[in-house]
Structures are given as C-alpha cells and as structure tokens.
Amino acid sequence: MINQYNVLSLFDGMSCGQLALHKAGLTDFNYLASEIDKFAIQITQSNYPNTVQLGDVHNISAKDLPRINLLLGGSPCQNLSQTTINNIKHNQGLQGDKSKLFYEFLRILSETKPEHFLFENVASMTNANRDLISHALECDPIRINSNLVSAQDRDRYYWTNIEVAAPPADQGIILNDIIEENPASKYWYAQTFDYLGDNEKVQASLHIHGHDILKRVYNLNGKVGTLTCLKGGNHQKKVFQNGTPRKLTPLEYERLQNVPDGYTLGVSDTQRYNMLGNGWTIDVIAHILQGLAK
Ligand SMILES: C[S@@+](CC[C@H](N)C(=O)[O-])C[C@H]1O[C@@H](n2cnc3c(N)ncnc32)[C@H](O)[C@@H]1O
Structure with a gap:
C-alpha cells in the first residue's frame, strides 16, 4: 500500500x-x-x-x-x-x-x-x-x-x-469451539431454571427478573444471540455448561467478535462487555x- x-x-x-x-x-x-x-x-x-x-x-x-x-x-x-x-x-x-x-x-x-x-x-x-x-x-x-x-x-x-x-464462507463455528473450560465462580448462576431440551438453541430459561431475552441460556452446540452493550444487571449472554447456566466471560465475548484474546484487558468487565457488544x-x-x- x-x-x-x-x-x-x-x-x-x-x-x-x-x-x-x-x-x-x-x-x-x-x-x-x-x-x-x-x-x-x-x-x-x-x-x-x-x-x-x-x-x-x-x-x-x-x-x-x-x-x-x-x-x-x-x-x-x-x-x-x-x-x-x-x-x-x-x-x-x-x-x-x-x-x-x-x-x-x-x-x-x-x-x-x-x-x-x-x-x-x-x-x-x-x-x-x-x-x-x-x-x-x-x-x-x-x-x-x-x-x-x-x-x-x-x-x-x-x-x-x-x-x-x-x-x-460459513466456518460452522459453535459456542463449544470458543468457550473457556473453567470460568471463575462469579460467572455462574445459582438460580433455578426451566430446562427446555437437549436440542433447543435456547436450552434453559433462567429464573431471574426482567425481559425474556435476559432469561435465555444458550446451547453450547449452537450459536448465541447478538451481543449488545449492557443496559443493566444480567444483560450478559448466558450458556448452559455442565448442567448449570452461566454468563459468557469477556474473553468469550472477544472470541465471538474475532477479537484477539485479551485485547480489551485493562478496564472493568462491564466496560469490556460494553465495548465488545458495540463492536x-x-x-x-x-x-x-x-x-x-x-
Ligand atoms: C456502535 S458503536 C461503534 C463501535 C466501533 N465500530 C468499534 O469498532 O468498536 C458507536 C460508538 O460511537 C461512539 N460515539 C457516540 N457519540 C459520538 C460522538 N459524538 N463522536 C464520536 N463518537 C461517538 C460511542 O461511544 C460508541 O463507541
């Protein structure tokens, strides 16, 4: 150039x-x-x-x-x-x-x-x-x-x-390909949930207050919905791992936007989610x- x-x-x-x-x-x-x-x-x-x-x-x-x-x-x-x-x-x-x-x-x-x-x-x-x-x-x-x-x-x-x-070209990537094996305890939910089925894109519905979108717990064998910036608590996208719902981590948000691992390190988790959801x-x-x- x-x-x-x-x-x-x-x-x-x-x-x-x-x-x-x-x-x-x-x-x-x-x-x-x-x-x-x-x-x-x-x-x-x-x-x-x-x-x-x-x-x-x-x-x-x-x-x-x-x-x-x-x-x-x-x-x-x-x-x-x-x-x-x-x-x-x-x-x-x-x-x-x-x-x-x-x-x-x-x-x-x-x-x-x-x-x-x-x-x-x-x-x-x-x-x-x-x-x-x-x-x-x-x-x-x-x-x-x-x-x-x-x-x-x-x-x-x-x-x-x-x-x-x-x-x-479609690379056929699913959540299982990008998730962390052992995310920290702060990302896991203790709340109960409705289980919706092994083959459902949204595998569980979490018992938390708020809009239905916030309750969606995605199947690791599929794709997650669109990442957005956080407009309040519990806005992070969620996945069903080892029988338990949890939030995606900022590192996983990076991978879902094809951003290099650790690119957004140096600011709070909230800011990382926000800028990746905007990105x-x-x-x-x-x-x-x-x-x-x-
Ligand atoms: C949808 S995001 C775009 C993110 C971007 N494409 C990226 O790669 O991360 C819109 C951005 O516009 C910025 N913005 C809002 N008002 C602005 C202004 N008056 N001047 C410049 N940037 C502004 C926001 O802070 C936000 O980061």
Missing part, C-alpha cells in the same frame, strides 16, 4: 476497524479515530498507540484533516435497532438523538470525498430507514450475518463502495476490506 494512506474511523469504539485492516493484510496506513468513550479510547491506545484521536465527531472538519483515503463508521444504532424499536422513547429512527449521528458520517463523507467508505448498521432497522441511508450513500447495503465466521448471530447491513464478491465482528469487516488489497 502507498505511503500516507489515511484512514478516518468515525465512532471508532475500541478500533475494530484497525484490527480488521490488519487482519485483511493491510498494515501501512495512518489511522485517525473519532470516539468519545474514554474506556474505548484507552483500549485503542493501549493496542495501537499511534492512533490519532480526534474526539467528538461534531468537531471534525475536512479542512483540518489530511487527504482521507478510506472512511469507516458504524454510528450508534439505539434508535434503529429492533430491540428498542417498539419502545416509543427510542422509536425515532434516524431522527433519534443517537442514530442521527449517521448524518455526521454523511457530512464527513461529502467533505472528505474518500476513495472508499464503509458504513455499518443493524439489519433490524425498518426498510424505510434502510432506504433513507441507501439513498444518502447512493448504494444498497450488503447484508451479512456474523454467524458465518463466529458462534454469534449478528445480522448487519454494510454500505460500501469496496468491491465485495460474496459473503464470507464489529473482525472477520466480517476484514472480508470486506480485503477488496482494498486487490
């Missing part, structure tokens, strides 16, 4: 974009990031100290930047995602206080005019919101479920002008970015 290849990553989180570039075999680039979460920034800087942090996306202007070759971004999805879409407080689509940040991506895309861009968001958005984004970005999204390269269901839209031939599945992004290497 030529020198001075500049990547600008908006809503960079813990820099999954940077992990994916390396995984795609692209290593010679300057990486500029816009992020406001201090824990995510801490993890990025401890893994990639040369990252240039630009702060709040609202304060970024092309006139202060070098020529940008690649623009990346997955803006917050809280007002678009199915899990919140029926809640009147959140059901504001692209006008919602979080999801309207898409328009900052659009502004910076039009100011910087990069050769390539990649924009990611949830596939559970309404068709109307999807079409608004497609119209603005002048392309249709590719739909990829991370379960092709991971033991996690994560259905996402990717809008890009990078040439992507086909989705990644990208590395092998999906690397698959798309491989189109740049051609």
Whole structure:
C-alpha cells in the first residue's frame, strides 16, 4: 500500500476497524479515530498507540484533516435497532438523538470525498430507514450475518463502495469451539431454571427478573444471540455448561467478535462487555476490506 494512506474511523469504539485492516493484510496506513468513550479510547491506545484521536465527531472538519483515503463508521444504532424499536422513547429512527449521528458520517463523507467508505448498521432497522441511508450513500447495503465466521448471530447491513464478491464462507463455528473450560465462580448462576431440551438453541430459561431475552441460556452446540452493550444487571449472554447456566466471560465475548484474546484487558468487565457488544465482528469487516488489497 502507498505511503500516507489515511484512514478516518468515525465512532471508532475500541478500533475494530484497525484490527480488521490488519487482519485483511493491510498494515501501512495512518489511522485517525473519532470516539468519545474514554474506556474505548484507552483500549485503542493501549493496542495501537499511534492512533490519532480526534474526539467528538461534531468537531471534525475536512479542512483540518489530511487527504482521507478510506472512511469507516458504524454510528450508534439505539434508535434503529429492533430491540428498542417498539419502545416509543427510542422509536425515532434516524431522527433519534443517537442514530442521527449517521448524518455526521454523511457530512464527513461529502467533505472528505474518500476513495472508499464503509458504513455499518443493524439489519433490524425498518426498510424505510434502510432506504433513507441507501439513498444518502447512493448504494444498497450488503447484508451479512456474523454467524458465518463466529458462534454469534449478528445480522448487519454494510454500505460500501469496496468491491465485495460474496459473503464470507460459513466456518460452522459453535459456542463449544470458543468457550473457556473453567470460568471463575462469579460467572455462574445459582438460580433455578426451566430446562427446555437437549436440542433447543435456547436450552434453559433462567429464573431471574426482567425481559425474556435476559432469561435465555444458550446451547453450547449452537450459536448465541447478538451481543449488545449492557443496559443493566444480567444483560450478559448466558450458556448452559455442565448442567448449570452461566454468563459468557469477556474473553468469550472477544472470541465471538474475532477479537484477539485479551485485547480489551485493562478496564472493568462491564466496560469490556460494553465495548465488545458495540463492536464489529473482525472477520466480517476484514472480508470486506480485503477488496482494498486487490
Ligand atoms: C456502535 S458503536 C461503534 C463501535 C466501533 N465500530 C468499534 O469498532 O468498536 C458507536 C460508538 O460511537 C461512539 N460515539 C457516540 N457519540 C459520538 C460522538 N459524538 N463522536 C464520536 N463518537 C461517538 C460511542 O461511544 C460508541 O463507541
């Protein structure tokens, strides 16, 4: 790759974009990031100290930047995602206080005019919101479920002008392939549960308060539901191991996003779960970015 290849990553989180570039075999680039979460920034800087942090996306202007070759971004999805879409407080689509940040991506895309861009968001958005984004970005999204390269269901839209031939091949990974053998006692539940069956994707229903999704205990012979950031107690995804329900560990969250073991070490478990739930599945992004290497 030529020198001075500049990547600008908006809503960079813990820099999954940077992990994916390396995984795609692209290593010679300057990486500029816009992020406001201090824990995510801490993890990025401890893994990639040369990252240039630009702060709040609202304060970024092309006139202060070098020529940008690649623009990346997955803006917050809280007002678009199915899990919140029926809640009147959140059901504001692209006008919602979080999801309207898409328009900052659009502004910076039009100011910087990069050769390539990649924009990611949830596939559970309404068709109307999807079409608004497609119209603005002048392309249709590719739909990829991370379960092709991971033991996690994560259905996402990717809008890009990078040439992507086909989705990644299905690697057939299940939870049993990525779990820790002996997680610490703090991850195990003492609560009772309803057993739902040996061959059920959700093998047990845990007796805890809250939404049904929180009660799901996944079968190790299958895939887990989409990792999300934690919005309260007991939000971590759960699995049924040795006859007992337990939470997945932060290390297992890393593996479910194809993030290297220990990448998010250095902050609390809560922060690790949050940034991994917010993050990208590395092998999906690397698959798309491989189109740049051609
Ligand atoms: C869905 S996450 C994206 C995570 C990212 N793709 C990654 O690889 O980890 C959205 C991110 O946008 C960040 N964010 C929210 N408001 C922002 C703002 N005004 N400027 C920059 N980043 C912001 C959040 O802190 C969060 O990390």
